[in-house]
Amino acid sequence: MSFQYDMSxxxxxxxSENAIGRKLDEMSAAIRADYEGKDLLLVGVLKGAVMVxxxxxxxxxxxxxxxxxxxxxxxxxxxxxxxxxxxxxxxxDLTGRHVLIVEDIIxxxxxxxxxxxxxxxxxxxxxxIAALLRKPAAAVVDVPVRYIGFDIPPDFVVxxxxxxxxxxxxxxxxxxxxxxxxxx
Ligand code: XMP
Ligand code: MG
Numbered sequence: 218m219s220f221q222y223d224m225s226x227x228x229x230x231x232x233s234e235n236a237i238g239r240k241l242d243e244m245s246a247a248i249r250a251d252y253e254g255k256d257l258l259l260v261g262v263l264k265g266a267v268m269v270x271x272x273x274x275x276x277x278x279x280x281x282x283x284x285x286x287x288x289x290x291x292x293x294x295x296x297x298x299x300x301x302x303x304x305x306x307x308x309x310d311l312t313g314r315h316v317l318i319v320e321d322i323i324x325x326x327x328x329x330x331x332x333x334x335x336x337x338x339x340x341x342x343x344x345x346i347a348a349l350l351r352k353p354a355a356a357v358v359d360v361p362v363r364y365i366g367f368d369i370p371p372d373f374v375v376x377x378x379x380x381x382x383x384x385x386x387x388x389x390x391x392x393x394x395x396x397x398x399x400x401x
Contacts, residue, residue, distance in 0.1 A: 226385075227392035231374060232367055234389040237272070237349070240366045244347060245276035248317065248364060255315045256280065260307065260336070262328075263287035264386065265321035268378035269349045269366075273319060284309045290328040301331040311339040317363075321378045322350040324371075325357040333360065350374070350391065373399060 224230075232240075248257075257277070261270035263285050274283055287305035316336055323329055329346060336344045347364035355371040373396075375381050376388030381399055385392075 222388065224392075226395055226398050227375075228395050229393045230390050231369055231372075231393055232350075232377075232391040237366075237377060237390070240349070241269070241272050241276060244364045244366060245273055248273075248347065249277065252281075252315060252317075257282070258309060258311070258314045258316050259283045259319050260316055261285050261319045262321070262332070263305065265378045265380070266319050267386075269321055270319045273347065282309070286332070288328060288332060301328055303335075311336060311341040311344075314341050316341045316344045318344065318346045320346065320348040322352070322374070323348050323360055323362065324352050324355050326360040327358060329360045329362075330358045349377070 257280075259270060259274055259277070259281060261267065261283060264287070270283065274281065284307045285305065286303065286307055289302045289304050290300065318329070318332060318336065320329060329348070333344060333346065345363040346360065348362055349366035351362065351365055351368050352371045353368050369391075372393045373381070374391050375385035375394045376391045378386050379391065380386045381394055385394070
């Protein structure tokens with residue numbers, strides 16, 4: 218990758234592109250082993266999970282399917298509202314399916330615990346969670362995560378799908394956004 222990023226908006230690169238790739242190798246190996254012989258449906262949560270979904274899915278056999286949901290819990294700021302709305306529902310019928318929710322980040326856990334309950338009520342054979350990032354210090358509800366990438370401090374992070382006001386999603390790494398950027 219040859220694009221030169223202006224790094225002055227970030228106080229720190231928390232997870233490098235290489236570290237993400239190595240972690241996804243590990244996570245995908247565990248997922249492939251656990252779901253061998255089962256029809257797995259990956260459910261990506263738009264828009265933040267687009268990068269982790271794409272990179273996880275390309276480490277999966279071709280029988281693994283993808284579907285997408287969009288939920289909103291944040292608005293455009295950096296604080297969770299606690300209110301979850303479905304903006305786009307799944308296309309797939311979950312009856313009898315093995316479902317793995319693919320998420321970018323677990324912050325308070327409010328979004329995922331709501332989503333877990335919602336998908337479990339649809340008659341799936343199983344519903345589990347894979348998340349690239351988790352902020353243990355920010356947890357409000359405990360979410361049972363089967364596959365986790367990195368535990369990180371409770372700072373606001375961007376990149377690799379994560380945004381601030383829709384910017385920074387394209388970064389191939391995860392970085393801490395300087396507070397002066399979102400406070401200005
Ligand atoms: P909760 O608090 O419900 O939030 O676990 C999950 C959703 O909130 C967003 N989120 C972030 N987005 N940087 C972001 O760009 C962050 O540090 C951050 N923390 C939470 C994200 O959309 C996630 O799905
Ligand atoms: Mg967001």
